[in-house]
Amino acid sequence: MPLIDLSHTIEAGMITYKGLPAPLICDHLSRQASRANYDPGTEFQIGRLEMVGNTGTYLDSPFHRYADGEDLSDLGLERLVRLPGIVIRAEGLQAVDADHFRDRDLRGRAVLVHTGWARHWRTDAYFEDHPFLTEAAAAVLVEAGAALVGIDSHNIDDTRTRARPAHTLLLGAGVPICEHMRGLERLPDQGFRFTAAPPKIKAFGTFPVRAFAEID
Numbered sequence: 001m002p003l004i005d006l007s008h009t010i011e012a013g014m015i016t017y018k019g020l021p022a023p024l025i026c027d028h029l030s031r032q033a034s035r036a037n038y039d040p041g042t043e044f045q046i047g048r049l050e051m052v053g054n055t056g057t058y059l060d061s062p063f064h065r066y067a068d069g070e071d072l073s074d075l076g077l078e079r080l081v082r083l084p085g086i087v088i089r090a091e092g093l094q095a096v097d098a099d100h101f102r103d104r105d106l107r108g109r110a111v112l113v114h115t116g117w118a119r120h121w122r123t124d125a126y127f128e129d130h131p132f133l134t135e136a137a138a139a140v141l142v143e144a145g146a147a148l149v150g151i152d153s154h155n156i157d158d159t160r161t162r163a164r165p166a167h168t169l170l171l172g173a174g175v176p177i178c179e180h181m182r183g184l185e186r187l188p189d190q191g192f193r194f195t196a197a198p199p200k201i202k203a204f205g206t207f208p209v210r211a212f213a214e215i216d
Contacts, residue, residue: 004192006112006150006183006211007057008121016055016180017154018127023051053206059198060177064205065167072201075176083110083147085194085213087187091116094129095158098136107145110194114184117153121182130154135165142173148196150178150211178211191216 012025027033028048035043053064059080062069086109090096096113115131131153133141141149149156149170156177157164170177178196193214198207 002215004183004186004213004215006181006187006194006196006213007209008118008180008182010051010056010208014056014122016058020052020054023049023055025049051208053204053208056208057178057180057182057196057211058206058208059196059211060167060171060179060206061198062171062174062176062205063203065164065171069171069205070174072198072204072207075198077197079147079176080197081195082193082214083195084108085110085112085187085190085192087184087189088113089189090114090131094131095134096131096137097134098140101137101140101144104144106141108147110148110150110196111141111146112178112181112184112187112194113149113151113153114187115151115153116185118180118182118184121180126154127159130159132156132158133166135169138166138169142169142175146170146175148176148178148194150181150194150196152181152184153179155179178209181211187213188215 013022015022026048029046031043031045061072063071088100117131120126133156156166196209196211198209
């Protein structure tokens with residue numbers, strides 16, 4: 001069963017979201033230093049990672065938006081693993097409106113919005129005038145019973161304003177959001193299973209995932 005990686009690589013110093021710190025990746029215990037603890041020829045590396053949850057390709061749980069919402073540890077695997085998927089093609093659009101989602105079978109599916117914006121990853125263009133979902137689109141997704149919503153853009157909401165209606169509606173309905181995806185052009189419109197499972201962390205709302213699809 002072919003596997004398609006839909007995640008960006010996390011590297012030291014990279015910026016996912018302007019204004020948030022870049023990850024620091026370094027040794028806690030280097031291989032050279034570890035040699036003092038083991039027999040000759042045996043060495044290990046223990047890495048250290050400092051980063052905010054909104055790094056790379058990440059999943060938002062309701063706790064990200066709501067203090068009493070489900071955190072990462074509350075999300076059952078059945079809501080994150082091997083979900084039947086559908087890709088909504090929206091290349092060339094900035095505001096992806098409700099019409100793209102109406103009259104489609106979205107219930108229980110991971111709905112992945114392909115905008116093509118991932119081509120700008122790690123450039124200044126990635127942060128400006130990016131594609132997003134309108135409030136009406138988010139409302140249709142909730143009403144249609146989407147299990148998870150993903151996008152290959154800088155934010156599922158329009159960051160030119162302070163409002164965040166897509167986050168508010170989707171996370172308020174318990175629908176996880178996967179942002180900063182890549183590779184959606186490699187997927188069929190349907191006929192695949194989607195997985196995006198973060199670590200099981202209490203009192204944490206967002207964390208990077210290794211998002212991928214299994215083609216049926």
